[in-house]
Amino acid sequence: MKKLIVLLFISFSFLFSQVFAQTISVEAKVDTSQYLIGDLIHFSITAEYSHEIKLLKPVIKEGLKNLEILSIDEPIVSEENGKKLSRFNFILSKYDSGSVIIPQINLFYLVGRDTADAKLLNLSKSELINNSKVRVIQTNPVNFRVNLVQVDFKKDIKDVKGPIKIPYNWMELLLYILTALLIIGILFYIYHKYKKKKSGTTEEKKIILPPHITALNELRKLREEGLWQQGLIKEYHSKITEIIRTYFSERFNLPALEMTTADTLSMLMKNKETEIILETTKNFLTNADLVKFAKFIPVKSLNEEMMQQAEKIVNRTKEIVTVIPQEVEHV
Amino acid sequence: MVDITAINEKIKQESAFIDLLLKEIGKVIVGQKDMVEKLIIGLLGNGHVLLEGVPGLAKTLAIKSLSSAMEAKFQRIQFTPDLLPADLIGTMIYNQKDGEFTIKKGPIFANFILADEINRAPAKVQSALLEAMQEKQITIGAETFKLEEPFIVLATQNPIEQEGTYPLPEAQIDRFMLKVKITYPNKEEELLILRKNVASDFPQINPVVKTEDILNARKLMQEVYIDEKIEKYILNIVFATRSPKEYGLDNLSELINYGASPRASIYLALGAKAMAFIRRRGYVIPEDVRGICQDVLRHRIAVTYEAEAEDITSENMIEEILNKIEVP
Numbered sequence: 001m002k003k004l005i006v007l008l009f010i011s012f013s014f015l016f017s018q019v020f021a022q023t024i025s026v027e028a029k030v031d032t033s034q035y036l037i038g039d040l041i042h043f044s045i046t047a048e049y050s051h052e053i054k055l056l057k058p059v060i061k062e063g064l065k066n067l068e069i070l071s072i073d074e075p076i077v078s079e080e081n082g083k084k085l086s087r088f089n090f091i092l093s094k095y096d097s098g099s100v101i102i103p104q105i106n107l108f109y110l111v112g113r114d115t116a117d118a119k120l121l122n123l124s125k126s127e128l129i130n131n132s133k134v135r136v137i138q139t140n141p142v143n144f145r146v147n148l149v150q151v152d153f154k155k156d157i158k159d160v161k162g163p164i165k166i167p168y169n170w171m172e173l174l175l176y177i178l179t180a181l182l183i184i185g186i187l188f189y190i191y192h193k194y195k196k197k198k199s200g201t202t203e204e205k206k207i208i209l210p211p212h213i214t215a216l217n218e219l220r221k222l223r224e225e226g227l228w229q230q231g232l233i234k235e236y237h238s239k240i241t242e243i244i245r246t247y248f249s250e251r252f253n254l255p256a257l258e259m260t261t262a263d264t265l266s267m268l269m270k271n272k273e274t275e276i277i278l279e280t281t282k283n284f285l286t287n288a289d290l291v292k293f294a295k296f297i298p299v300k301s302l303n304e305e306m307m308q309q310a311e312k313i314v315n316r317t318k319e320i321v322t323v324i325p326q327e328v329e330h331v
Numbered sequence: 332m333v334d335i336t337a338i339n340e341k342i343k344q345e346s347a348f349i350d351l352l353l354k355e356i357g358k359v360i361v362g363q364k365d366m367v368e369k370l371i372i373g374l375l376g377n378g379h380v381l382l383e384g385v386p387g388l389a390k391t392l393a394i395k396s397l398s399s400a401m402e403a404k405f406q407r408i409q410f411t412p413d414l415l416p417a418d419l420i421g422t423m424i425y426n427q428k429d430g431e432f433t434i435k436k437g438p439i440f441a442n443f444i445l446a447d448e449i450n451r452a453p454a455k456v457q458s459a460l461l462e463a464m465q466e467k468q469i470t471i472g473a474e475t476f477k478l479e480e481p482f483i484v485l486a487t488q489n490p491i492e493q494e495g496t497y498p499l500p501e502a503q504i505d506r507f508m509l510k511v512k513i514t515y516p517n518k519e520e521e522l523l524i525l526r527k528n529v530a531s532d533f534p535q536i537n538p539v540v541k542t543e544d545i546l547n548a549r550k551l552m553q554e555v556y557i558d559e560k561i562e563k564y565i566l567n568i569v570f571a572t573r574s575p576k577e578y579g580l581d582n583l584s585e586l587i588n589y590g591a592s593p594r595a596s597i598y599l600a601l602g603a604k605a606m607a608f609i610r611r612r613g614y615v616i617p618e619d620v621r622g623i624c625q626d627v628l629r630h631r632i633a634v635t636y637e638a639e640a641e642d643i644t645s646e647n648m649i650e651e652i653l654n655k656i657e658v659p
Contacts, residue, residue, distance in 0.1 A: 038428045238560075238659070257657050292659065293558045294614035295333045 023083075026107055027137035035146045039256060040070065041092040045139055048083050054115035055086050056108040056134070059125050063105040069093040097148045104138040111135060160245035211250035212318035218243045219310055228303040236303065237291040244284065244310055251317060261285040277313045283308040338554050338613030345551050349609050351539040355400040355492035358534040360393050360528065362520035368609065369511045369626055370397050370485065373615070374545055375552055375605040378508020378598060379464050379484040381499075381630070388491055388513045394445045394485040399536040401545070403442035403481070412495065415526045416459035421562050422608065423472045434471050439463055442479060442542060446486035450496040460484065481545050489520045496517045501633055509623070510630035512646075541632040555604040560659035565599045565620055582656055583648055586638035591631040598627045617658045625649055 024047065043064075047055055057075070073089040092330045094100060111119055128134050161306040209217075222243065227236035248256035248264065252271060256264050265282055268274040274281070284306065290296035298306075349371060349481045356367050368391065368458070373380035391407075398405035408419060421437035436443070439460070442446070446460060463469055467478045488499075501586065504510070516524060527533065567578070573590030575583035601616045602623035625646055632645040 031412060185446050258654050260621055260658050262618050263621075289616055292558060293561060295558070296335060 001324065022124055024053055024055075024109060024137055025140045026137055028102065028105060028142050030102075030142055030144050033144045034152065035144060037095055037097055037146055037150055038093060039146075041067070041094065041144070041166075043092050043102065043142070045088045045105065045107070047086045047088075047137075048080075048088075050083055052112050052115070053084070054110045055084075056128070058088060058105055059128070060088075060090070060105050060106050064090070064092060066100065067094050067102075075269045081322075083116070094146045095211050099143065099145050099147050103144040105139050107137050107139065108134050109137065134194075143311070166261070210319060210321035211247050212314050215314045217309065218266070219307065219314070223307060233297065233303065234291060237288045237306065240306055241285060241288040241292070241309055244281075244313055247314055261289055273317055277316050278311050278314055284313065333555060335613050337557065339611070341551060342555070342608060342613050343611050345548055346608060348544045348548070350541045351396070352400050355536055355539050356393070356396045359396050359536060360389055360515065360526070361584030362516040363389060363393060363513065364510055366390075366393055366513050367397070369623075370394070371507055372602055372605040372623065373485070373509050374481065374483055375548055375608060376508055376598065376601040377481070377483075377549060378601065379486070379506065381504070381507040381510045382485065382487045382513060383407070383490055383510060383514075384487075388515065390487040390513060391445065391447055394443070394487070394538050396484075398445070400442035400538060401443075401540045401542065401572075402538040403542045404440075404479075405443040405445070406441040406446040407447060408438050409447045410449050410456065412451060412453060412497075414452045414585070416456055419456060419459050420469045420635045421471050432472065434474060436476070437469075439469060440476070440478065442481055442483070443485045444482075446484055448488060449486040450488045450498055450657060452592055453497050454500075457497065457499060457503060461619040463486070464506050473490055478537050481542055481549075483603045504630045505592055505594055507630065509604065511626050532628055550581060552604050552608050554613070555607050557600060557604060561603070561615050561617065562600065562622060564656070564659050565603070565616060565657045567594045567619070568624065568652055569593075569599065570630075571656060572628065572648070575652070578652070578655060580651065583651065586635055586643055586648060588633040588635045588642075591628050595626040595631045599623065602627055621653060623655060 026045060026047045028043070028045045029045075035041055045058060045060075049055060061069070069216045070091040070093055073091075076087045076089070078085045078087075080181065110117070110133065114120060117133070120131065120133060123131060123134065129136075219240070222236070222239055225231075227239065244259070244262070245256040245259075248254050248268070252268075252274070254264070254267050256267075259267065264285065265278070268278055268281060287298065287302065291298055343425060353367065354373065360537060367472065370380055381392070384390055389624050395405070397408070406527060408414075417437070419437050420439050421435050423432040424435045425431075426433050444460075449460070451624045463478065464484050467480075467482055469478065488496075488644075515521075569591050571578040571583075571590075572587060572595075575581070575587060599620060600615075603619040606619040606622050607613070607615045612619075628649050634643065634645055634648070638644075638648075
């Protein structure tokens with residue numbers, strides 16, 4: 001009886017150990033055993049393990065150091081027959097011929113309560129090896145061969161193949177044309193809408209005055225400001241010359257604002273219409289230069305004389321046409 | 332308060348030597364008035380001048396004539412690929428008699444240095460010269476020597492025959508106050524040149540100006556009044572070379588690699604003052620700035636490959652800038 005009880009205990013223990021065992025198995029393989037140089041080698045590691053096990057990411061770089069790792073896919077985790085299945089896919093390549101052995105690769109895993117320990121999940125390789133809670137299982141070594149491309153030296157050398165002609169894909173072409181037409185249409189619409197909006201909002205009409213009227217108005221305003229009477233002599237001379245230079249720019253189409261006195265005078269000399277005011281302009285600009293750049297303080301009469309000279313320059317060179325202020329749309 | 336009338340009067344008296352100088356140089360140099368004027372500006376502005384022009388335009392003769400017209404020490408150094416810095420600045424020589432090293436000063440110890448064809452010497456020689464230009468002192472062994480004032484380097488280079496030359500780097504070319512470009516004389520001028528050169532008696536230049544005159548003129552030139560408006564005009568021009576877009580010159584932003592340095596602003600002001608001085612004026616006007624602008628800026632604007640490909644030079648850009656910046 002006693003013997004029977006011992007036998008039963010041993011049998012039950014064995015049975016339970018089989019049912020609740022924390023089992024894990026791994027397999028490493030490649031898609032074929034023969035490759036040509038530069039071929040893509042599809043290498044995978046498949047681990048099958050029970051739910052009590054947590055598999056850590058494999059450390060494979062050292063094992064594959066003789067091979068070029070082209071890509072590492074995210075692990076695929078699935079469940080089959082009540083067990084977990086993790087598959088790690090790698091695409092490798094090799095540029096030397098010969099026999100290749102991918103050595104056994106360590107797969108680390110945790111069991112039972114240790115799987116909940118977050119610290120264990122982020123251990124380095126050396127820590128993984130030295131940690132007693134981390135268990136390890138090794139894959140099988142994988143053999144394959146990388147062959148050279150066979151060249152038949154007896155055959156003649158052939159030229160490189162020419163570019164392959166791809167037949168026109170009319171549907172694709174049509175799609176491009178339609179897209180281009182659509183873009184042109186949208187741009188045309190936006191442009192018209194913008195133009196319409198701009199012309200619609202600025203319908204206010206501006207009266208374009210002849211240059212001499214503008215200049216005389218500006219001179220009148222300057223006189224009213226009474227700058228030199230307030231001691232702002234330099235400002236007065238700067239403004240008065242600016243008005244005359246602007247007048248020259250508009251009346252004779254000269255870039256007088258960007259020209260020096262000498263340049264302005266030499267340009268005016270070339271114009272028959274300005275002959276009569278050449279001497280006055282010379283005095284006017286030279287006197288202004290003295291005040292502006294040489295700290296020259298003119299007598300009061302000269303300030304007034306400057307205004308008279310300015311008016312004379314404008315009046316004597318104004319366009320002799322009957323000017324009817326016309327209303328034009330400002331675009 | 333600046334008394335312009337008094338400065339004007341003083342300048343009229345002190346600048347009389349310029350007429351003498353121009354007259355004396357005019358004995359041998361026909362035309363090239365602009366070049367001679369720019370050489371005098373360099374002399375007054377205490378800046379060095381680089382002359383560029385094809386061979387045979389009297390670059391060397393002009394510089395020799397200028398120095399001959401002055402009572403000053405002149406040295407001509409022909410730059411060649413085998414020239415060494417010691418050939419320029421001097422070296423230490425071992426004296427066997429007393430067993431000691433003695434200093435042998437180089438040709439750079441003069442008032443006027445004509446660095447002929449500066450781009451034919453390698454970078455180490457150019458550097459030695461350009462260092463002297465900047466510091467106005469020379470160190471041989473452990474001893475440093477101050478160069479005598481006025482010290483001015485007048486360098487020449489020709490724009491053709493680039494083979495076997497060492498173009499001056501931008502940082503070093505910046506040390507020249509002016510880069511003057513010389514063009515061919517006109518027909519009348521060339522006829523005079525021809526007649527002068529075939530005649531049996533080629534005129535001789537006599538010294539008419541003393542170095543003290545130049546030093547006094549330099550002192551007086553400091554008194555030439557430059558108004559704030561002119562200073563702003565100068566800054567606008569220089570800044571337009573750096574940020575053309577801000578001045579409505581969008582087309583130039585793709586053509587300028589980098590603009591003029593602050594040295595350009597300084598030399599523009601100094602050059603404009605010197606220009607006013609030789610025009611017998613005690614104050615600077617925009618014409619003075621414009622007159623010197625091309626020579627101060629042309630070597631300080633680095634153009635892009637795009638500009639080179641389109642054959643747009645820094646001169647074209649300066650012209651455009653001047654036509655855009657409003658004159659005060």
